[in-house]
Amino acid sequence: MLRQIAKNLPPTYINLRTMSCSAGIPRDRLKGKVAIVTASTEGIGYAIAERLANEGASVLVSSRKxxxxxxxxxxxxxxxxxVEGVVCHVGKKEDRQLLFKTAVEKFGGLDILVSNAAVxxxxxxxLECDEATWxxxxxxxxxxxxxxAQESLPHLRKRGGGSIVFVSSIAGLQPMPLLGAYSVSKTTLLGLIKAASIDLGPENIRVNCLAPGIVPTNFSSALTSDKTANEAILNTIPLRRFGKAEEMGATVAFLVSDDAGYITGETIVAAGGMPSRL
Structure with a gap:
């Protein structure tokens, strides 16, 4: 009976209904685009680089090591x-210059910058953070x-536009007591994308922000490795689970694609419904 019904359905309907989850990635959505992703050898950064490349982009991966x-x-x-890779400590000017030089030499230019590096x-x-740590x-x-972002502009302008995404944090919208200074630094990025998006909009350069919730990575292990802390955090998340790095990659891929062509100056919170008040 089901086979008989399927025979009478339009081909496009059949394709949509039988599409597997693994085929759900739009493989050519970023075809022809060149992306730089900083701090992208593990965790969220790696997942972003992997997803952009899976969608057809040529990706430059970087890390300090x-x-x-x-x-x-x-x-x-x-x-x-x-993909190609380059060693880059984002705090060093010469390393940042090498990052952009490599993108041009290997891939011919730059369309997408994902700024993910953080400490x-x-x-x-x-207010108990010492000056050196601050x-x-x-x-x-x-x-x-x-x-x-500033150093990417000449390259994006040569392409007639592009996309910049800063990776912030749910802590940037809802400060966490033990992440005081870090939270403030991530809040600062929310203001940066607002100001930059206004300046760069007329040049067809979009600037947005991803604010991930709690995603189990080496970076967040202090929050996710303790069972008691886990339970306390999960009680604040309506979906009752931590996020996946792959979900963050998918969100960034959307933001830098033409599907988000009318989105700029926005912060996308991917935190399972975790409260954010800012």
Whole structure:
């Protein structure tokens, strides 16, 4: 009976109904685009790079450690993806310059910048953060993100436009007591994308932000490795689970695609319904 019904359905309907989950990635949505993703050898950054490449983009992966870059590139190339890698400490001007130079030399230009690099060397209430820790957090999380965006502009302008995405955090909208200074640095990015999107909109350069919730990675292990902490956090999340790095990658892929062509100056919160008040 079901086979008989299927025979009478239009082909397009059959294709949609029988499409597998693995075929759900729009493979050519970013075809011809070149992307840089910082801090992209593991965790959310890696998932973003992998998703952009799976959607057809040529992706430049980067990290502070050469062995991490080599390992990530090997894994991605084994999937048949178009990727290259470069060692980059985003706090060093010469490393940032090499990042853009490599994108031009290897792929011919730049269309997408995903600024993901961040640090959190200390925990505690915001006004108990010592000066050295504060400076390091803001140097990497804010200043370097700003400089990367600034330095990407000549390349994006040559392409007639492009997309910049900053990776913030749910802590940027709802500060967490033990992540005081880090939370403030991530809040700063929300203001940066608002201001930059106004300036760059007339040039067809869109600027947006992803604010992930709690995603189990090495970076967030202090929050996700303790059973008691896990239960307390999960009680604040309506979906009652942590996020997946792949879900963050999918969100960024949408933001840099033409499907989000009329979206700029926005922060997309991907936190399972976790409260955000800012």
């Amino acid at each position: 050469e062995k991490n870059v080599t390992g990530a590139i090997d894994k991605l190339k084994k999937q048949g993806l178009i 959190n060397p200390g925990v505690g209430p915001v 400076d390091k957090i803001f140097d990497i999380n804010v200043k370097s993100a700003y400089l990367l």
